[in-house]
Amino acid sequence: MNQDFRNDQPGQNPDQPQDQGKGKEKDGILDKIQQLGSTNVPKMEDTNIHVLTIVGQIEGHMQLPPQNKTTKYEHVIPQLVAAEQNRKIEGLLVILNTVGGDVEAGLALAEMISSLSKPTVTLVLGGGHSIGVPIAVASDYSYIAETATMTIHPVRLTGLVIGVPQTFEYMDKMQDRVISFVTRNSDISEEKFKDLMLSKGNLTRDIGTNVIGEDAVKYGMINEVGGIGKAISKLNELIGKAGSSSEQGEVVQ
Amino acid sequence: MILYTYQSQDLIFPVDDSVWEQQQTMEVDGGSLIVEAVNQAGGGAPQFRVVRLISTDPNMYLDSRYQPGSMLSADSISRGME
Numbered sequence: 001m002n003q004d005f006r007n008d009q010p011g012q013n014p015d016q017p018q019d020q021g022k023g024k025e026k027d028g029i030l031d032k033i034q035q036l037g038s039t040n041v042p043k044m045e046d047t048n049i050h051v052l053t054i055v056g057q058i059e060g061h062m063q064l065p066p067q068n069k070t071t072k073y074e075h076v077i078p079q080l081v082a083a084e085q086n087r088k089i090e091g092l093l094v095i096l097n098t099v100g101g102d103v104e105a106g107l108a109l110a111e112m113i114s115s116l117s118k119p120t121v122t123l124v125l126g127g128g129h130s131i132g133v134p135i136a137v138a139s140d141y142s143y144i145a146e147t148a149t150m151t152i153h154p155v156r157l158t159g160l161v162i163g164v165p166q167t168f169e170y171m172d173k174m175q176d177r178v179i180s181f182v183t184r185n186s187d188i189s190e191e192k193f194k195d196l197m198l199s200k201g202n203l204t205r206d207i208g209t210n211v212i213g214e215d216a217v218k219y220g221m222i223n224e225v226g227g228i229g230k231a232i233s234k235l236n237e238l239i240g241k242a243g244s245s246s247e248q249g250e251v252v253q
Numbered sequence: 254m255i256l257y258t259y260q261s262q263d264l265i266f267p268v269d270d271s272v273w274e275q276q277q278t279m280e281v282d283g284g285s286l287i288v289e290a291v292n293q294a295g296g297g298a299p300q301f302r303v304v305r306l307i308s309t310d311p312n313m314y315l316d317s318r319y320q321p322g323s324m325l326s327a328d329s330i331s332r333g334m335e
Contacts, residue, residue: 049311050310065263065268066273075278079307083309
């Protein structure tokens, strides 16, 4: 079959070369406008800050169909390991716009981010819902955009019916892990967080709370309302502090 | 037919295997790319369209080779496909 295709080629070729160069260039620009909405993107110097984006659904053990936008742990965890090990990387900015997803995978990412030795800053843009909440609070300092929201709700299973007390207990433990992580890594109290998680009348026919920008700061989950500018300058400040403290450490040794 | 359910769509209508085969992940220096194979009309060498770049290095996102929609030929990435 392949042989046949190749044999057909030369016959078709003579027409193409004349406008190939010009056509290609034009196509390239058209493609760029189609895909990115602009013809060129700015160039940048080498950076000491790396950016991790947590978008779409956080994928767990079940692989979601390709048409879903997902954050896969097999992609993200090696990146976090690389960020920890690479000397050139001095700080990590985590940008969230996620609907949540798998509890175990989400907590794994949150633990990875909180245990990084380098300064980390998170920025919630759009949404940091559900299991995005522990990831948002995992960093050294967190920001939320004024219009961004975070939905806090109890852990639940889709696709499985809770039939036995053991399953319920397992879910309850899972929920406790989420609560303890959030309360350990932010200023919100356990009581307040549980209160938001189990409150009625905020979400249509569901329990939980949708916390918007300023409120997340008020409850103590997030440190400050801000955007990319504030986040980067905070990260640079933390990098400066980390650098000066490590220098002092070397002198002592 | 209307289905009233809390279950996700792909649990009820399982995704066809061919959908999975279109996309693949390949390693590049500093990150990985999700690409999809594009059928060439003339039956030429297979090309891959970049769907998404996965990297923490913001500079990689400015590299025109890795921009979503840019085409890569099979031989230019065969090194990474191994």
